[in-house]
Amino acid sequence: MDFNLGQKKNCLIGNWSEEKALHDYTGHFRMPADGPKGRSTFKRCIEHSQRADNSDLKTSSKLDFSDPRAEHVKLNYQPDSTVGAREKMLLQRLKTVASEKPPPLPPSRDFETTTSLDYQWPQVDEHYNQTRGQRRMRTLDNAPTRGRDRTFLLEHQIASPHVCLEEEERGEDLAPLVEQDVPITIYSAKPQLFPMSNPSQGANPFGKDSGFTMPTQYFTRAITHDL
Incomplete structure (x- = not known):
């Protein structure tokens, strides 16, 4: 594994098996790897007296963009010099109409009958909550009876x-x-x-039809x- 390390040691060009063995043994190939070429997409760090964070830097497309939600940005993106008197009047009228509150909705129609409107649910007493989990009789008004x-x-x-x-x-x-x-x-x-x-006691003990003898x-x- 000591080929290409000493003097007068030859190595075949393009012999990938030897190149891989050399990299596994020494950590590098016979020729150093190509570094960044420094093209237009390569990130460079320019040193100067004013330090600026990369997150604060804005591209030209971001500088030209205006947020439409901002108050000082016009949604039509047109200067006032190109808007005529009639169009200004129409825009002012539209703004006035848009600022007005809509009229309230008419009351919904009620199809309840008079009997249903006059019906009052029965007011149960303080013992109503005590009947949970118990089998109780109820009145015609669905109210629990006392006892x-x-x-x-x-x-x-x-x-x-x-x-x-x-x-x-x-x-x-x-x-x-x-x-x-x-x-x-x-x-x-x-x-x-x-x-x-209990099968031995009751109306039909041991499953026998003995009701006629009782x-x-x-x-x-x-x-x-x-x-």
Whole structure:
């Protein structure tokens, strides 16, 4: 690998394999690489007494360009000497019209009916937010009822009649009795529509159709104790 380094060492011209081996071994080729030619595209640094940053230098095309967004730049790019009296009047009139505010839009037509306009949504009480995550009965106005539905408790014999038919004054006294959790068993001719949680107990134990053998008193679910 020491060819072309000593005296009287010959090297073939154009032998790229030897040139590459020389570059890998010494870091340079037999002939130095050509540097910049200094053409028009070559960047030169001219030293002088006034230092200027390259970012501040502007080309002739940038100097000739005028930003149309600037106030002192005219959009028509024409001197006033070429604009006649009539054209000046038209331009002034256009500027006046452009500076005026547009008229307000007419009110939109309302196609709501009188019933819809007069309807007031029901104002629910402070217990409305307490019903989140709970299954509650609602009134016809979609407002939650206070407590459980007493009519439902009476019809399904979950609560006693005197508890369900009490007036609203004693609602707080009867609230613990009405709110107690009483299980409800649903009997149906199609047990596949009502899956059981416990197969050994319920309306259809162990999947057998034994509803015809159950006594009638087993079908009643009511509160046995009284006040």
